[in-house]
Amino acid sequence: MSDPVLAVDDLRVRIGRHDIVRGVSLSVEREQTVGIVGESGSGKSMTVLAATGLLDAPAAAVSGSSLLSGRDGAASTQLVGASVRALRRVHGDRIGFVFQDPGTSLNPMLTVERQITESLEAHRRSTRREARTRALELLDAVGLPDPESRLHSYPHQLSGGQRQRVMVAIALSCDPELLVADEPTTSLDVTTQAQIIDLVRTLQRDFGTAVIWISHDLGVIGQVADEVTVLRAGETVEQAPILDVFDRPRHDYTRELLAARPVLGAVTPEPAAADAPVLLDVAGLDVRFPVTTPTGRSTVHAVSDLSFTVRRGTTLGVVGESGSGKSTVAAALTGLVTPDAGTATLDGADLLARRVDRSLRRRVGLVFQDPFSSLDPRTPVGTAIGEPLRVHRLAGDRSQRRTRIAELLDLVGLPADFASRYPHELSGGQRQRVSIARALAMEPDLLILDESTASLDVSVQARVLDLLADLQQRLTLTYLFIGHDLAVIQRMSHDVLVMRGGRAVEYRPAAELFAEPDDDYTCRLLAAVPPARPRV
Template sequence: MTGTPAVVPANGAVLSVADLRVSIGGREIVRGVSFDVRPGQTLGIVGESGSGKSMTVLAATGLLDAPGARVTGSSLITGTDGGAPTQLIGAAERTLRRVHGDRVGFVFQDPSTSLNPVLTLERQISESLETHRGMTRRAARTRALDLLTAVGIPDPERRLDGYPHQLSGGQRQRVMIAIALACDPTLLIADEPTTALDVTTQAQIVELVRALQQERGTAVVWISHDLGLIGQVADDVTVLRQGEAVEQQPVLGVFDAPRHAYTRQLLDARPLLGQSAPPPADASGAALLTVESLDVRFAVTGPTGRSVVHAVDDVSFTVRRGRTLGVVGESGSGKSTIAGALTGLVRPRAGAARLDGEDLLAGRGASGRRLRRRVAMVFQDPFSSLNGRSTIGTSIAEPLRVHRLTASGAAERARIAELLELVDLSGDYVDRYPHELSGGQRQRVSIARALALEPDLVILDESTASLDVSIQARVLELLLRLQAELGLTYLFIAHDLGVVQRMSHDVLVLRGGRTVEHRPAADLFADPREEYTRALLDAVPPVRPRAAQAG
């Protein structure tokens, strides 16, 4: 089914934005941004968090709903039924409701918050079809089935009556794309749609959007902090910094002849294959942690009754002192479950883990606490792992007090200041709260908190996955410096092999809870033995943009 014939703005664009400005509380957030998106074209909008990417697109499409926000400029979307293009800035709610979901489809970063957990997939897809196309319930169900098939959902007829929690992250994002494309919009807004996905699923989503775009002639605005990804999806690129468009070029021009220093900084921050970890501080290669035949299972209750998920199946590995073992695999491969087992958050069914010969899994009481103190963990989302009601000083002091690592008063304050200095933060941060810090600063605090334990082993569970690539690069450099200075040992969990190669001396590849490969990093990246490892490597965005490869 196709939408109503569209009338485009005079310049041929599906969306034409001119001199867009957004002010909140007297502060200008977006400063005179202009761009056009034409049928079948993808415009990439790129920049760090806080650069105004999402704010620009939300304001341009009439979705910005911030108290005290003032939006000026022009934003014209294609018209229908021979009518003039629609001005979205200042448009009435009735006009915006008619445009959203019909002429403009949206795919946001986190499908788990965008999808309604209590509605079936059929109901969520058919809602816009009934609203904008006046379809009957039966016709909408047929269309929903066609859409789930088009986006590659397995067994789509059965899934129609299912719920979002029964799908993987990649499948939920495919459902979001189906909802966005239900009414054949002329414009698709993709706001960081792959940031929360592993690299192989990311590559599949990119190919899916491209195929659907070619089939339907949809214009796409793709928002991302990663220029490497933008290079694989975009025809033209707008680089935003502090709400201002500092560079606008075709994608090849951005990669081959960037005009602005900020663009070059974003290019340099990409995690590319070929960047090896520095030599380990400890050349002895002595084992610090030895894991043997680890087995973890979870009992789950689903629509068909109770079942058992075999999350980790007979996994063995060694982490050598002063080195980094990278653990890589897709979502659901068992990476974080292994971290949970080693830190006591998950109880394994079988297996052994020995830290310097001591049983890490069986320790109880005072001896168990002493042993657990030697293993620290840094989680993916620092905003969730830090207590929003506690100051930074209090958060860092907590492990010091629990394990009685320093006396209270002046000695404790001095230790907190020392830990902040280790992660390149000043003592002024002691009295701040997590919401007052950037994502990179919060992750530095999480690292300082982990180091307060004076651990032998630090487990980093996707600790840079939620950060912009430029901030990620700085945090990775910090981790490498701390390892060299303090002789730390890392278990580095990630889904991005470019990042894993930069950090790791050895690599463990997991799939479906089982070991695929466990080898020195140099050997694995030079000559991967397994097809799955090669697939992970192939999913890393290449140095050159897709347009150059096509040429």
């Protein structure tokens, strides 16, 4: 058997006084995919960054061994402790990288063509014409439509899935022996995620590339990996073939990750009362945005003639791919955008009136996807939660506000002393709980949750979903739950609205829709959800 493409042995990373990675060992063979899985802070990305020589943190000390096999019979390259010059020859040439957020990984000032040809000119000494021809071949290989015209596009002119395809093309431009994919599908909707997974597997088969795939979701790992390394607090707790991990997990932590995955049919909400009154009634909602294109001004029809109702104490799940108009609906209902047509009433009161009374506006709460960017980093948690109390004069004087803030923190399962902490001192799940507490401070009748768990680890996501279900029962809350993952939607929703291109393609009770979907688009969304067990 040939040497592994990358062999990591007893890798350790220490930053200051803290041990971040503790004795991790793994190897990946040609045409093999090794999955590294664990929650945020488990050391997944730090392990791979240190093993490939990309770690550049102040006071970081890396020890152990990371050998990249030699090319054409040459000696292996030791990446731990390698010089900058040696690493520069390896990165982008023999090791390609695809990171989580293509929006920040791609240079917004350079065209797609320039970003692909850059590596070819630097590592392969290709001429401009040769590099351009290769760029076209790569864009066609990764399935980007009309690659000739896309060469001249800038990142902001592409969708999230298209940007990630460009990242894959850049990573594969020099035919690397090893591809590192660090959470490459976390921010994508399930259908685009499935396309990227299929793309990498196809390219791996065609080019024989070894792949290290990092994820917090064992469901995704189950679709791509041959071997799995489970990390917790920088240590390996389990290392086995993928089917062994799913069928015979040895460690309690692995079993927790498996149990936390959103799986179709695993959990469904209790049936809602058939006679529950309608709280929100939306009819004929229509939203258009003027945009400027290279050929002149145009109009994007974001939401088209959309109608639905939400009964008090129930959850309406709104699902669809990126660009389907889901978040635009939330923005229209909260006054962030002005619809061109349609009506929306809350208990008979007009939410879309030119001047909406403040007392009506506070009856609709909103929780965003990214809790870190929706909270002011310079403001303590207590101040953030107390702001709506002060603005809407809901809790009397300062002492009464402090008491109410403590009650709200307790309601979302956080200690009262968290009021003095800042957002950067909290985990992702804790920040999202603070965002929920802030929204509940207004005592809303309707809570709009816009992809509110999409950016969380699956274990943290499961706990937040349990919290939301508990709050709904205790406070008789009504949810408009927006998401792209039908397994999560099924877990939370009594009724489901499936959107595509700004229109409703299905709108039915959740039990009926999941039992027998009518539209092919809904079937594709369901098929894109990772299965409970890897397909072999």
